[in-house]
Structures are given as structure tokens and as C-alpha cells.
Amino acid sequence: MASLADASAKDRPDEESRYKEWFALWRLTDLELWPDIPGRDACDIRAMTRQKGTAHEHQIIAATDDLGSMVGIGMLDLPQRDNRHSMGIDIRVHPEHRRRGAGRTIVNDAVRWAREDGRTKLSSFLEVPTGPVASHPSGPFARSQGFEATLFGNRRHLQLPVEPELLARLNGEVTQARGADEYRTMTFIAPWPEEYLEDQCEMQRRMSTDQPSGDALNEEEVWDASRVAETDDLLIAQEPTKLVAVAQHIASGRLVAFTEIVVSETRPTEAWQWQTLVLAQHRGHRLGLAVKVANLAFLSTVMPTARRVITGNAQENAPMIEVNDALGFEVVATGTYWQMSLNPPGSPSYKPTSRLRCIGRVVRHATVATSVSWLQKLAGG
Numbered sequence: 199m200a201s202l203a204d205a206s207a208k209d210r211p212d213e214e215s216r217y218k219e220w221f222a223l224w225r226l227t228d229l230e231l232w233p234d235i236p237g238r239d240a241c242d243i244r245a246m247t248r249q250k251g252t253a254h255e256h257q258i259i260a261a262t263d264d265l266g267s268m269v270g271i272g273m274l275d276l277p278q279r280d281n282r283h284s285m286g287i288d289i290r291v292h293p294e295h296r297r298r299g300a301g302r303t304i305v306n307d308a309v310r311w312a313r314e315d316g317r318t319k320l321s322s323f324l325e326v327p328t329g330p331v332a333s334h335p336s337g338p339f340a341r342s343q344g345f346e347a348t349l350f351g352n353r354r355h356l357q358l359p360v361e362p363e364l365l366a367r368l369n370g371e372v373t374q375a376r377g378a379d380e381y382r383t384m385t386f387i388a389p390w391p392e393e394y395l396e397d398q399c400e401m402q403r404r405m406s407t408d409q410p411s412g413d414a415l416n417e418e419e420v421w422d423a424s425r426v427a428e429t430d431d432l433l434i435a436q437e438p439t440k441l442v443a444v445a446q447h448i449a450s451g452r453l454v455a456f457t458e459i460v461v462s463e464t465r466p467t468e469a470w471q472w473q474t475l476v477l478a479q480h481r482g483h484r485l486g487l488a489v490k491v492a493n494l495a496f497l498s499t500v501m502p503t504a505r506r507v508i509t510g511n512a513q514e515n516a517p518m519i520e521v522n523d524a525l526g527f528e529v530v531a532t533g534t535y536w537q538m539s540l541n542p543p544g545s546p547s548y549k550p551t552s553r554l555r556c557i558g559r560v561v562r563h564a565t566v567a568t569s570v571s572w573l574q575k576l577a578g579g
């Protein structure tokens with residue numbers, strides 16, 4: 199990854215400095231919400247935008263003022279293999295430039311992009327710490343742009359280390375569960391062992407349909423060896439370590455449950471909980487708890503510096519919340535999934551914003567599309 203960054207800086211110094219400006223705004227807005235959590239780093243996002251994968255394409259865009267300074271940014275997520283009806287967007291505006299139309303400009307550009315790409319839904323997800331949620335601008339902003347809240351959830355944090363007595367008690371629940379002796383748990387660092395490729399693909403397919411999505415048109419994701427390989431490649435470029443715990447049905451040898459935690463040397467105190475799933479026909483044996491307990495024990499050996507696990511759950515996902523409550527996770531934020539239906543191309547309701555009021559005066563706005571082009575090139579590097 200370092201070599202890609204170096205090559206980019208050497209070959210396109212202006213693009214590199216624009217990416218740094220983009221990332222500085224990303225970081226600033228991250229810290230505004232989560233001052234003590236190191237979020238995504240520059241390498242992480244650069245890897246996503248540069249990946250020439252077949253499953254997702256990520257693009258970064260920016261709204262600039264008349265001097266060319268970035269006042270707002272966006273990151274677009276364009277599913278390629280499935281769910282091609284939708285496009286995801288993360289929108290952030292510099293705190294000193296809010297209420298001047300930058301957010302609207304980003305949304306308008308995203309809408310145009312989505313329509314040109316034949317998408318019919320634009321969606322956005324944001325977690326706001328429980329305290330300021332009522333006064334946060336995201337709600338009124340999203341509604342003013344035509345988004346509707348289609349799914350609510352919560353971010354939860356687990357302080358580490360977990361009390362050994364609690365882990366022992368939960369381990370007891372796992373071993374005494376109905377049919378517990380038909381399963382065993384295993385842990386490893388991703389990539390998954392090749393022999394479990396088909397089990398991995400099947401669980402990823404189920405993951406894409408079994409959890410609440412907030413999208414009425416949500417489709418099952420297409421998973422095969424090439425998608426697994428490009429997911430692994432992205433992880434390598436992003437530089438974190440993924441810890442996986444799985445449950446195996448001993449008689450059949452099939453993997454039937456999994457959970458993942460991601461850690462990074464650059465953020466040694468944080469651990470990010472990723473996906474967890476138990477196949478429907480194997481639910482009711484405390485396997486969700488079993489894999490989570492196993493992965494927490496694994497985490498304490500791989501990254502003993504971790505002080506917090508961060509996760510998010512849809513409010514209606516009662517079984518997952520029950521497991522997290524048992525482990526001691528606490529609610530720290532409200533998450534909202536926003537979705538907008540896009541009218542057919544050419545609809546008169548879409549009016550591109552061409553001017554941005556900035557720093558108290560009306561200025562000519564360098565359109566987002568102008569900024570997009572160099573960012574796209576950077577992503578292609």
C-alpha cells in the first residue's frame with residue numbers, strides 16, 4: 199500500500215494533495231462525532247477507491263468553494279454484481295461551511311450520478327452518539343433532501359477486557375445448550391482456509407438476506423471464489439487483521455456460523471465487530487454466543503491492547519442484541535438508515551445546484567463534477 203501511495207504522490211502531486219484535503223475533512227467530521235475513536239485511516243479509504251473489483255465500486259467526491267477549497271465531501275458505494283438498483287452515500291460538510299448548500303450540492307451530484315448509472319435508490323447510514331441525536335443536523339437535512347428513515351439501529355461498545363467470570367459463565371451456557379456436542383468452534387485469521395470456500399460463500403449469501411436491510415428491494419448478494427479473493431485483496435491493501443470464529447457441524451463437516459472482528463496495528467485499542475451469522479437451520483443452539491465468546495478470547499491473544507469492541511445492530515435484530523447484551527455491550531449511539539427513491543431520468547423534480555453560497559457571500563460554485571474527475575483518476579491509480 200505504501201508503494202501505491204508513493205507512486206501516486208510522485209506521479210500526480212496535485213491529486214495526492216487533493217486526496218489529503220478530502221481525507222482531512224473526513225477525519226475532522228469523524229472526530230466531531232467520535233473524538234476518542236480512531237476511525238478509518240487514509241490508507242483504508244484509498245484502498246477502497248482504488249480497488250478495481252467486480253462487487254463494489256467506491257468513488258469519492260467533493261464540493262468546493264470558488265477558491266477551490268473543499269467544503270463538503272461524499273463517498274459513493276456502487277454495488278456492481280447485485281443490488282444494482284441502489285447507491286450508497288456518506289455525506290459530510292465542514293462544520294464552518296454548513297447551511298450554505300454544500301450538503302445539498304453533494305446529494306444533487308450523487309443523484310445525477312445514480313440516475314446516469316440506472317440506479318433507483320440512494321441510501322445513507324449514519325450513527326449519532328446518543329446524547330446529541332435530537333439536535334443533530336442529519337435528520338432535518340436528510341428529510342429536506344427527500345430521504346426517509348427506513349431502518350433504525352444502535353451502535354454498541356463493549357469495554358475490554360471482559361470479566362473472566364462472565365466469560366466462564368457464558369462458556370457454560372454454550373456447552374450446556376441443546377445439541378451443543380454436535381458442534382465445535384474454531385478460530386483463525388482471514389483469509390479463510392480454502393477448504394471452507396463454499397461454506398463461506400453460502401454464509402455470505404445468507405448474511406446479505408437474513409439481516410434487516412432497510413431496503414425493500416434488497417437482493418441476495420452473489421458470492422463465489424473471485425468475490426472472496428477480491429474481498430481478501432482489499433483487506434490486505436487496507437492493512438487490518440480479521441479474526442474469524444466459526445462453528446462447525448461435526449457430523450457434516452460444514453461451517454454453519456461465523457463472526458468476525460477487525461483490528462489494526464495503527465489503531466491498537468479498537469476492535470471492530472463485523473458480520474455474525476448462524477445459518478437458519480442451526481439456530482437455537484447458542485452458536486451466535488459460542489462464536490462471539492470464542493472470538494473475544496482469540497482477540498485477547500492476538501491484540502491484547504484492544505480496549506473496546508464496536509458493533510452496530512438493527513433495532514429489530516433481537517437475537518443478535520440478546521447475545522450482545524449478555525456479553526456486556528452498551529448502547530452508545532442511534533443509527534439511521536436513510537433511503538431516497540429516485541425519479542426516472544429526466545424527471546423535472548431534479549434541479550442541479552450550480553451555485554453555492556459560501557462564507558457569507560454568493561460565489562460561483564465550482565461544480566462537484568469538476569472535482570469528481572480528478573478524484574476518479576486518483577481512484578484509478
Ligand SMILES: CC(C)(COP(=O)(O)OP(=O)(O)OC[C@H]1O[C@@H](n2cnc3c(N)ncnc32)[C@H](O)[C@@H]1OP(=O)(O)O)[C@@H](O)C(=O)NCCC(=O)NCCS
Pocket residue numbers: 227270289290291292295296297298299300301302303322323324334335336338339340342343536
Ligand atoms: C447534515 C450535513 C451534511 C448538512 O450539510 P449542509 O451543507 O449544512 O446542508 P445544506 O446547507 O445543503 O442544507 C440543505 C437543507 O437541509 C436542511 N438542514 C441542514 N442542516 C440543518 C439543520 N442543522 N437544522 C435544520 N435543517 C437543516 C435545511 O432544510 C437546509 O436547507 P436551508 O438551509 O435552505 O433551510 C452537515 O450538517 C454535516 O456534515 N453533518 C455531519 C455529518 C452528517 O450528518 N451527514 C449526513 C448523513 S445523512
